[in-house]
Amino acid sequence: MTPHPSLPAEVRLDLYRTMVLIRTYEEAILGEYHADKSPGFDIGAGLIPGEMHLSAGQEPVAAGICAHLSADDAVTAAHRPHHLAIAHGVDLRPMTAEIFGRTTGLGRGRGGHMHLFDPATHFSCSGIVAEGLPPALGQGFAFQQRGSDRVAVAVAGEGAANQGAFHEALNLAALWKLPVVFVIEDNDWGISVPRDASTSVPSNAERAAAYGMPGARVEGNAVEEVWEAAGLAVERAREGGGPTLLEVHTLRLWGHFEGDAQAYRPGLDVVADQDPIPVYRDELLAAEVLTPADDARIREAAGGRVADAIAYAKESPVPAAADALDYVFVEGARS
Amino acid sequence: MTTLDEAGIAAEPDPGTRKLSTAKAIQEAIAGEMRTSDDVFVMGEDVGSYGGIFSSTTGLIDEFGPGRIRDTPISETAFIGMGIGAAVEGMRPIIELMFVDFFGVCMDQIYNHMAKIHFFSGGNVRVPMVLMTATGGGYSDGGQHSQSLWGTFAHLPGMKVVVPSTPYDAKGLMTAAIRSDDPVVYMFHKGVMGLPWMKKNPRSIGPVPQQRYEVPIGKARVAREGKDVTIVTLSLSVHHALDVAENLAGEGIDVEVIDLRSVVPLDRETIQASVAKTRRLIVVDEDYESFGLSGEVIASMTIADPTLCSYAARVCVPDVPLPYARDLEYAVLPTPARIELAVREAVS
Ligand SMILES: Cc1ncc(C[n+]2csc(CCOP(=O)(O)OP(=O)(O)O)c2C)c(N)n1
Numbered sequence: 082m083t084p085h086p087s088l089p090a091e092v093r094l095d096l097y098r099t100m101v102l103i104r105t106y107e108e109a110i111l112g113e114y115h116a117d118k119s120p121g122f123d124i125g126a127g128l129i130p131g132e133m134h135l136s137a138g139q140e141p142v143a144a145g146i147c148a149h150l151s152a153d154d155a156v157t158a159a160h161r162p163h164h165l166a167i168a169h170g171v172d173l174r175p176m177t178a179e180i181f182g183r184t185t186g187l188g189r190g191r192g193g194h195m196h197l198f199d200p201a202t203h204f205s206c207s208g209i210v211a212e213g214l215p216p217a218l219g220q221g222f223a224f225q226q227r228g229s230d231r232v233a234v235a236v237a238g239e240g241a242a243n244q245g246a247f248h249e250a251l252n253l254a255a256l257w258k259l260p261v262v263f264v265i266e267d268n269d270w271g272i273s274v275p276r277d278a279s280t281s282v283p284s285n286a287e288r289a290a291a292y293g294m295p296g297a298r299v300e301g302n303a304v305e306e307v308w309e310a311a312g313l314a315v316e317r318a319r320e321g322g323g324p325t326l327l328e329v330h331t332l333r334l335w336g337h338f339e340g341d342a343q344a345y346r347p348g349l350d351v352v353a354d355q356d357p358i359p360v361y362r363d364e365l366l367a368a369e370v371l372t373p374a375d376d377a378r379i380r381e382a383a384g385g386r387v388a389d390a391i392a393y394a395k396e397s398p399v400p401a402a403a404d405a406l407d408y409v410f411v412e413g414a415r416s
Numbered sequence: 417m418t419t420l421d422e423a424g425i426a427a428e429p430d431p432g433t434r435k436l437s438t439a440k441a442i443q444e445a446i447a448g449e450m451r452t453s454d455d456v457f458v459m460g461e462d463v464g465s466y467g468g469i470f471s472s473t474t475g476l477i478d479e480f481g482p483g484r485i486r487d488t489p490i491s492e493t494a495f496i497g498m499g500i501g502a503a504v505e506g507m508r509p510i511i512e513l514m515f516v517d518f519f520g521v522c523m524d525q526i527y528n529h530m531a532k533i534h535f536f537s538g539g540n541v542r543v544p545m546v547l548m549t550a551t552g553g554g555y556s557d558g559g560q561h562s563q564s565l566w567g568t569f570a571h572l573p574g575m576k577v578v579v580p581s582t583p584y585d586a587k588g589l590m591t592a593a594i595r596s597d598d599p600v601v602y603m604f605h606k607g608v609m610g611l612p613w614m615k616k617n618p619r620s621i622g623p624v625p626q627q628r629y630e631v632p633i634g635k636a637r638v639a640r641e642g643k644d645v646t647i648v649t650l651s652l653s654v655h656h657a658l659d660v661a662e663n664l665a666g667e668g669i670d671v672e673v674i675d676l677r678s679v680v681p682l683d684r685e686t687i688q689a690s691v692a693k694t695r696r697l698i699v700v701d702e703d704y705e706s707f708g709l710s711g712e713v714i715a716s717m718t719i720a721d722p723t724l725c726s727y728a729a730r731v732c733v734p735d736v737p738l739p740y741a742r743d744l745e746y747a748v749l750p751t752p753a754r755i756e757l758a759v760r761e762a763v764s
Pocket of ligand 1: 333
């Protein structure tokens with residue numbers, strides 16, 4: 082990767098810190114998820130039941146993009162939301178409590194890991210592929226109408242870019258010059274289907290041309306390159322220049338969901354060598370931006386925050402069955 | 417279908433003793449029909465080398481190859497619409513969309529096209545396609561992955577809606593669905609598939625005949641005979657109802673359980689005959705309560721004969737999305753405990 086001399090050391094360290102925090106978090110969730118699902122993997126058992134989609138390998142996308150955002154900007158994620166939520170600054174405690182299905186969770190235990198909604202950071206996600214993109218248009222529209230320079234970032238996988246909602250959203254955002262940045266995380270796989278078996282063009286960045294917006298693709302899963310490309314896209318949106326489509330060629334280190342044996346995916350061992358976090362750490366060490374002692378401190382700090390969030394979640398109460406009918410409407414409409 | 421081996425169309429044979437999971441029974445039905453007709457093919461997300469997320473197509477790609485067991489992009493409007501077009505040309509597509517919850521993105525193709533073409537053409541064009549999908553909750557997958565929604569499809573005219581509860585029915589109904597000249601929505605509950613990574617339901621593995629056979633679509637099954645209360649239900653709830661019935665038998669409460677097997681057509685005669693005997697009707701439905709199957713069953717019994725039922729009740733998902741947290745989810749699902757309570761109230 083080419084170094085970015087323009088990138089201040091503090092920014093580089095922040096990018097690294099964010100990536101480490103995400104990975105530390107997801108490794109801890111992974112441990113909790115599997116801890117009580119044996120003997121014999123049972124998806125519905127344990128403290129964290131249901132499907133679990135983790136984003137190990139995709140940290141550069143979240144860190145590089147969210148570094149340009151504040152809590153006033155909106156982020157919509159897909160079914161693989163944790164890296165983006167963390168990078169965007171969603172409070173780890175209520176987020177974790179939601180994943181554990183507790184009353185202190187972002188959704189008071191109603192939503193779970195695929196349905197995280199945080200009004201404080203304008204963060205949301207969706208378990209329905211590509212359907213998180215159109216709402217980002219509306220958030221961008223609200224920002225535009227109100228004369229602010231806030232932006233909405235809509236993130237989806239390369240599989241999602243074949244869905245109707247993606248194409249409709251791009252057209253409309255470009256037509257109305259909405260302050261939206263579309264981000265495609267191309268991790269090569271849509272569950273078991275490889276990109277070249279699902280997508281008619283090698284790069285989704287090319288598709289941007291069809292909608293009259295700039296498209297860019299970042300190869301190599303390098304966080305600083307994502308940071309640079311995202312900076313341009315976010316700035317353009319803030320300045321009223323309209324949407325950009327940014328695709329990052331990233332990496333799904335683990336299965337589509339936990340429990341996915343990935344028999345369809347040969348050569349998995351090669352993937353581990355490309356883990357972007359050790360790659361970036363070595364680079365920062367070589368550039369003397371990071372010392373081994375700093376690294377240890379960063380990891381320790383991340384470990385502390387994650388342990389705190391998990392302890393908080395575990396200590397929080399589970400919702401009472403008697404409250405199962407709450408929150409369908411703001412005001413009661415049930416007959 | 418002229419390509420079919422007529423001898424293979426056995427009316428329901430004896431189940432024999434060979435046991436299969438529901439998932440395996442579905443695969444066997446598809447393979448059996450694919451062997452007899454080149455017009456039958458499968459298309460959907462992760463149906464190929466993955467074998468279907470709920471194992472509905474495991475191993476089929478090995479026998480039939482990626483040409484006839486086709487993985488699609490995540491382009492539901494396109495590939496479901498494509499199934500319609502192929503069916504209009506006389507092919508027999510089996511299209512899978514993983515979870516019923518995902519159909520919102522492509523509903524137009526389903527309810528305005530797949531379901532209406534036969535009608536619009538004055539009966540001249542047929543759409544012999546099967547749309548297959550997974551339903552149901554109970555494992556904390558949240559409100560976008562746990563719904564049942566058969567009532568939605570049943571409400572919109574023009575498609576048959578089939579919902580097996582046993583491996584035997586799963587095979588016979590799938591065979592009938594593939595052979596049907598109508599569009600059939602085939603909905604299997606994840607909890608009856610016999611998947612190794614889900615809580616085991618002992619009845620998700622059961623006897624299945626080797627040969628090809630049809631279970632006729634539209635004929636309910638009396639899963640258990642009884643004289644005190646009729647439970648009308650389908651899918652996983654059939655097993656809950658049978659468990660409850662067995663428990664209560666010891667107390668002298670005799671429950672009849674009707675497994676609908678299909679929502680469209682709805683076998684009102686079988687329900688009516690049962691209620692005429694027991695006089696008490698309980699509908700158990702893992703779909704939402706209002707404006708759905710339970711209301712339809714109760715209304716049609718009352719209309720058929722206002723004096724038929726002395727008692728009617730329903731155990732459904734109250735009108736709330738499926739919550740994630742386990743205690744909340746089980747508070748709204750039609751659990752055996754809720755069903756048992758409903759039966760006790762009915763006979764008290
Ligand atoms: C409308 C819809 N169709 C199908 C699915 C099932 N599904 C969930 S994730 C997924 C693959 C998504 O691939 P991609 O967009 O590349 O994201 P990734 O999982 O690689 O992050 C599929 C098919 C869904 N959730 N919603």
